Amino acid sequence: MVTQTEKQTRTVKLPRTSKPFWNSRTQDILLPILGTLGFLIVWQLFSASGLTRLPGPLSLWTDTRTRQLLMYPFYDLGGLDKGLFWQTLASLGRVAQGYSMAAVVGISVGILVGSNHLLNKAFDPLFQFLRMVAPLAWVPIALVALQQNQPAAIFVIFITAVWPILINTAEGVRQIPTDFQNVAKVLQLSRKDYYINILFPAALPYIFTGLRIAIGLAWLAIIAAEIVMSGIVGIGFFIWDAYQQNYISEIILAVIYIGAVGLLLDRGIAYIQRLILPKA
Amino acid sequence: MQVIPTTAQPSSPASTKQEAFLTVDNVAKIYPTKTGDYTVLQNVNLSIQQGEFICLIGHSGCGKTTLLNMVSGFSQPSVGQVRVNGKPVVKPGPDRMVVFQGYALLPWLTVFENVYLAVKKVYPEKSKAEKTRIVNEHLAMVGLTEAADKKPPQISGGMKQRVAIARALSIRPEVLILDEPFGALDAITKEELQEELLKIWNDHRCTVLMITHDIDEALFLADRLVMMTNGPAATIGEIMEIPFKRPRNRTRIMETPEYYKLRNYALDFLYNRFAHDVD
Numbered sequence: 001m002v003t004q005t006e007k008q009t010r011t012v013k014l015p016r017t018s019k020p021f022w023n024s025r026t027q028d029i030l031l032p033i034l035g036t037l038g039f040l041i042v043w044q045l046f047s048a049s050g051l052t053r054l055p056g057p058l059s060l061w062t063d064t065r066t067r068q069l070l071m072y073p074f075y076d077l078g079g080l081d082k083g084l085f086w087q088t089l090a091s092l093g094r095v096a097q098g099y100s101m102a103a104v105v106g107i108s109v110g111i112l113v114g115s116n117h118l119l120n121k122a123f124d125p126l127f128q129f130l131r132m133v134a135p136l137a138w139v140p141i142a143l144v145a146l147q148q149n150q151p152a153a154i155f156v157i158f159i160t161a162v163w164p165i166l167i168n169t170a171e172g173v174r175q176i177p178t179d180f181q182n183v184a185k186v187l188q189l190s191r192k193d194y195y196i197n198i199l200f201p202a203a204l205p206y207i208f209t210g211l212r213i214a215i216g217l218a219w220l221a222i223i224a225a226e227i228v229m230s231g232i233v234g235i236g237f238f239i240w241d242a243y244q245q246n247y248i249s250e251i252i253l254a255v256i257y258i259g260a261v262g263l264l265l266d267r268g269i270a271y272i273q274r275l276i277l278p279k280a
Numbered sequence: 281m282q283v284i285p286t287t288a289q290p291s292s293p294a295s296t297k298q299e300a301f302l303t304v305d306n307v308a309k310i311y312p313t314k315t316g317d318y319t320v321l322q323n324v325n326l327s328i329q330q331g332e333f334i335c336l337i338g339h340s341g342c343g344k345t346t347l348l349n350m351v352s353g354f355s356q357p358s359v360g361q362v363r364v365n366g367k368p369v370v371k372p373g374p375d376r377m378v379v380f381q382g383y384a385l386l387p388w389l390t391v392f393e394n395v396y397l398a399v400k401k402v403y404p405e406k407s408k409a410e411k412t413r414i415v416n417e418h419l420a421m422v423g424l425t426e427a428a429d430k431k432p433p434q435i436s437g438g439m440k441q442r443v444a445i446a447r448a449l450s451i452r453p454e455v456l457i458l459d460e461p462f463g464a465l466d467a468i469t470k471e472e473l474q475e476e477l478l479k480i481w482n483d484h485r486c487t488v489l490m491i492t493h494d495i496d497e498a499l500f501l502a503d504r505l506v507m508m509t510n511g512p513a514a515t516i517g518e519i520m521e522i523p524f525k526r527p528r529n530r531t532r533i534m535e536t537p538e539y540y541k542l543r544n545y546a547l548d549f550l551y552n553r554f555a556h557d558v559d
Contacts, residue, residue, distance in 0.1 A: 182372070187451075
């Protein structure tokens with residue numbers, strides 16, 4: 001394996017003309033690795049010094065329980081005793097449901113509010129206000145209103161993710177160039193034709209901005225929501241459970257999962273955005 | 281402040297009782313502002329025959345676009361009325377198609393689809409094949425068959441303007457309204473497009489109302505040149521008949537002494553009699 005990559009790097013290195021490119025590529029790859037490595041070393045030394053109870057990154061491997069979790073993400077012993085893959089999947093499932101609802105509601109209400117001046121005036125202050133309420137503050141409200149953990153968790157996702165989608169969609173609709181609206185007027189386009197050919201494509205970049213902000217928030221929210229909701233399969237509650245039982249290095253492992261999944265979700269939406277939006 | 285002649289000059293003898301095809305009847309446009317009413321246009325009277333080619337000229341801020349917007353129906357006169365075929369204009373419609381200043385092509389649709397959108401709306405009863413034929417015919421007319429599948433960001437300004445013209449003409453409007461259509465184009469493209477527009481107009485004979493800043497353009501294209509006084513409270517200063525025979529040939533009309541007489545007259549109107557206040 002190592003020799004293979006070395007061979008590849010040599011062949012890339014050969015042409016003289018691509019030297020600056022190669023240099024910047026080395027920097028792009030090497031520097032993040034060095035930075036992360038440095039961070040991990042400092043952390044490890046810090047926890048070895050005894051100043052903190054937080055275990056170092058090596059504990060992911062040295063701690064037996066955590067090593068089991070690291071090696072077997074797919075185990076399933078029933079109940080809450082599942083591998084991290086299943087825990088993450090359960091959380092992702094909730095995000096998918098809450099986020100889809102937020103997308104549908106956010107885009108449709110956003111279009112409505114964006115194309116109607118009076119509705120916008122009436123509701124904008126309320127939206128701006130509700131948007132500032134932290135996901136965790138919604139949890140007790142959701143639990144009271146919906147009585148059960150699962151729908152409450154999905155509601156928290158929904159209510160966190162819906163605002164950026166709604167507000168950005170409305171802004172996108174308001175920003176439709178007058179020229180395009182005039183084309184629609186002079187051709188007397190039907191509402192359907194106007195939506196399909198002008199409003200939706202014109203607002204699409206804004207909608208995607210909202211969707212991308214929202215996916216990050218949704219993922220943040222599910223972790224927060226699950227921590228409070230005891231007895232459900234999910235990476236958020238897994239962390240809380242590990243904390244209660246003092247398995248600290250398990251928490252570190254779970255946090256790595258959370259970061260990785262969040263990054264993948266963001267990149268996923270960015271990829272779809274690039275796929276759908278015409279290049280400017 | 282400048283003294284504005286209050287006697288607006290009616291374009292054709294005011295006594296003609298028979299209504300023209302397009303009538304601008306004693307129109308004024310007044311915008312209410314915090315410091316009182318702001319009059320953009322007043323006492324505007326203009327009668328246009330069917331199939332006439334009219335150019336409007338005047339300094340910026342004289343309300344040319346405001347006047348055009350009232351003909352297209354995007355805005356309503358504060359006083360008076362605009363009538364087409366005897367019917368007052370109340371809203372925009374495809375019978376008075378506009379070629380917008382910024383082309384207003386939808387960048388997510390191809391050239392073909394941009395024109396097709398208009399054709400589909402105006403001829404809902406026609407078959408798909410027939411609508412496609414109409415679009416292709418008009419794209420061919422402006423020489424854009426090759427670019428049919430391109431999107432507007434991929435084509436040049438001159439090509440975009442051709443698409444806008446093709447879109448406008450494909451729906452056979454009774455009045456074609458152009459707001460400085462060639463202002464942003466280079467001199468050669470501009471002349472090419474003027475000639476194309478004239479040729480197309482010769483074939484279709486729709487009524488054309490066009491804003492321009494270019495006296496030579498107006499002299500080459502128009503039957504009559506409407507010269508506006510300066511705003512605020514602008515009105516039609518004079519209307520110049522351009523008598524050159526059609527079909528016109530640019531070099532030939534530019535060789536006539538008449539051309540320079542008209543040109544100097546218009547220049548004098550714009551730069552001496554109604555010179556723009558230096559800001």
